[in-house]
Amino acid sequence: MHHAVLERWSRGGSPWHARDARMKVLLLVAFLGAVATTPVASAASLAGYGLVILAAAFLAGLPPGAVLLRAAVVLPFSATFALVSLAGGDHQRAAALVIRSYLSAAAVLVIVGTTRMPKLLRALEWWRLPRFFVLVTQFLYRYLFVISEQAQHMRLAALSRGGWRFRPAAGAVAVLFARSYARAEGVHHAMLARGFQGQMVLLTPARAGWRDWLFLLGGAAVLAALRFGLEGVWSR
C-alpha cells in the first residue's frame, strides 16, 4: 500500500531524514514555486530540477526508481489535458502540464518520504497553518488506516455472504459512520481521563542546528541557480 511505503521510507536514518522539517517544507514550497514559474522553454532548468530530485532521493536512501514510478500517478490526469492541448496545436502547454505536474509530484514524494508525518504537521503549524486544522489532520492520519481496515473487513464479510450491492453498501457506510462516531467519543473520553482540559499540550519541535541552516541555504542556492542562472540555456 502506497501510504505504508511512504511511512516506511520516512522512518529512514539518512542525514536528509534528520533535517529540520520546517526547512524541508520551505524548500519544498520554493521548489514547487520554481517549477511552476519556469518557462517550459528553459529545458536546462527543468532537467536540473529532475536531477535535484534524483540526487535528493539518492542521498536520502530512497529507491530512485520507486520515487519516479510513484510520481507517475499524476500522469493520467495531466496527459489527458496535454493531449487536448496538443490537438489544439499548443505544444508548449502540453509539455508544461506533463513536466510540471510530474516534477511537482516527485518533489512532494521526496519530502514526505523523508519526514515523519507528525514532524511534518508540526512544521506546517509552525508555518502558521491554523492549529485546529493541523490537529484534525493529525488525528485523521492516526485513524486513517484503522478505519480503512474496518471498511475492508466489512466489505469482505459482505462479499462472503454473496453480494455487494448499492443498498448494502450504503448500510455498511452508515454502520462505519456510527462506529467511527462512537470511536471518536471513546478517544475524547481517553483524552479527558488523562487530563485534557480544552487544549492539546504538545511536545515542542527541536531547535534547528547548523546542519539544518546549511541545508536550507544550500538548497536555496541550488534552486536559485537553476531557476535564474540557467534561464536561456538550451532554450528552444
Place this chain on the structure above:
Amino acid sequence: MHIPDGFLAAPVWLSLDAAGLPLVGYLARRAQREADEAKVPLLGVMGAFVFAAQMINFPVGVGTSGHLLGAALLAVTLGPAAAGVVMAAILAIQALIFQDGGVLALGANVVNMAVAGVAAGYLPYRLWGGGGFRRAAIFLGGFLSVLVGAVLAIAELLLSGVTIPRAVLWVSLGLFGVTGLLEGAITVAVVQGLEALGIRLARPATPALRRGLAAVALAAVLLAAVGVLFASTHPDGLEKLARTIGLEARARTLYATPLADYSLRWLGSSWVAQATAGLLGLALIWGLAVAVGRLVARRRSG
C-alpha cells in the same frame, strides 16, 4: 476534481492559496467552541471515516460503480464549518500522501471542494431539510457539492489558459453531472442508513418566506458560474463582455480565431492582464457566493 500542480497560472494558485488559508482558519474557529480543541478527535476520526468510505464502491450496474465524496454527508451531519475543516484535512492528506491534487494547488482545491463544495452541499438542506422535501434537499446537496466544485475547478483551469474546447467542456460537465447524481443518491442512501440505526440529524428551522429568496440567489450563483465558464470558451461572447465592462479577458478555443490573441492595452504585460481579468471574473462569482451566505446567516439570526 483534484487539480495537480503545474496546471494553474501563478496569480490563480497564489490568490487561491492566499484566500484558502484564512478561510480554513475561519472555518476552524467556527467549528471550535471558545478556543476549545475538544472537537479535534471527532473531526479527525470522521475525516478518516470519509477517507475510508471513499474507497467503498457502490455498484450501479453493468460493471460500473460510484463512490462517496462526502462533502454533503459531512455538512448535514457535522454542520458546514466542521465539514469544511474535515474536507480540507482530507484534501491535505490526499495531496501530501497520495499526490492526488497538488500542494501549491491545495488552496484552489480547498476553496473548490472544502469551502464551496461543502457550502453547496449544505445549502439545500439548510433551506428545505426541515420539510417534506428532506430527501430531495439532501440529494440536491450531494449533486451541487460535486457540480459547484467541478465548475470552479474548470473555471480556474480555463483562466489559467489550459485548453478545454467546447466539446470537451460539455462532456466534462456531463460526467460531473452524472457523478453529482450518484453523490446525491449515495448521500441520501447513507443518511437513510443512519436513520435506520437511530441516528438523528439536526433539523434546520427556516421561515418559509426567505427560502424563495435564497433559492433565487443560489440559482443566480450557479448560472453566473456556468455562464462565465461558457463565455470564456467563446471568444466573441467574452469580447463583448470585455468591451462592456471595460476589460478584455483571455480565452482559448480549439479553432484558433483572429480574436484569440489579445491583451489589455492599459496594463503593460499581457500575461498579467489576462490573468487579472480572469481573477476579476472569479471575484465576481465569489462576491455573489458571499452575498448568498450573508443572506442565509441573516435569516438564521433573524
Place this chain on the structure above:
Amino acid sequence: MEPLIDVRDLRYRYEDGTLALDGVDFRLYPGETVALFGPNGSGKTTFVLHLNGLLAGEGFVSVCGLRVEKRNLKEVRRKVGLVFQDADEQLFMPTVLEDVCYGPLNLGRSPEEALVAASRALGQVGIEHVRDKAPYHLSAGEKRRVALAGVLAMQPDILVLDEPTTFLDPPGRRALLAVLRGLPQAKLIVTHDLWFARALAHRAVFFERGRIVRDGPLEAVATHFGWDLRAGPEAVLDPEG
C-alpha cells in the same frame, strides 16, 4: 484504614432512560487487587467510568478522600489511572512517545520532565523499544502495555483496567500479568478471564443488572457461582498456571 475508592448508592441512567447502575456500594482499600465480574451489560464499564468522573451519576463517589466532582476532576484523573478496553481509542497520538507524554504534559510538567516520566513508564512495562513507532503498527499486547505506560507516567494511586486481556494471546497475557504484578498501585480489574483474575486478585465483585450481588474473596465468589478456577483453554498451553 481509609478506602482509596469509596462508592455509596451510586445510581446512573442512560439518556434513553435505561437504568445502568441501581445503587452500587463499593470500597477499594490500599494494596488490594479486585476483579470485577459480570455479564455484558451488567454495568461494569459504566461503573468504572464514574471513578474518574467521565460519567456522573447520583450518589456518593470519592477517590482518595476527594469527592468526584467538577472542581476535583483534575486531581482525581491523576490519581485514577484508567486503561480502556479499546487500546486504539486510548492511543490517539501519532507516536508511542508522544502518547505516553500526553498525561504528564497535561499535568503541567515541562517537555523535559514529561520525556523522563514517559521513558520511565515505558521501561516499567518493558517496551522501551517501540517508543518511536506509530500505534497502528503495534500488536495488541504492545498497544495494551503502551496504554498502561501512558497511565503510569502520571503516577496514579489506583489502576483501573477494563478487560485488559481482550485480543491478547497467551504470551501477551503472561507479559501483561508480569508487569501488573510488579506495580504497587491498588488495582481494579474488569475481566471475563478467570485465569488472569486468579493470578492477580484476591477479592472479587460480581455485577448483575446494575448492582453488586456478590463481594468477597475470589475463591468464595467462584465457588458460589460454580466456576472452575483451575481449568481454562489456556491450562493445557500454559504450564506456569
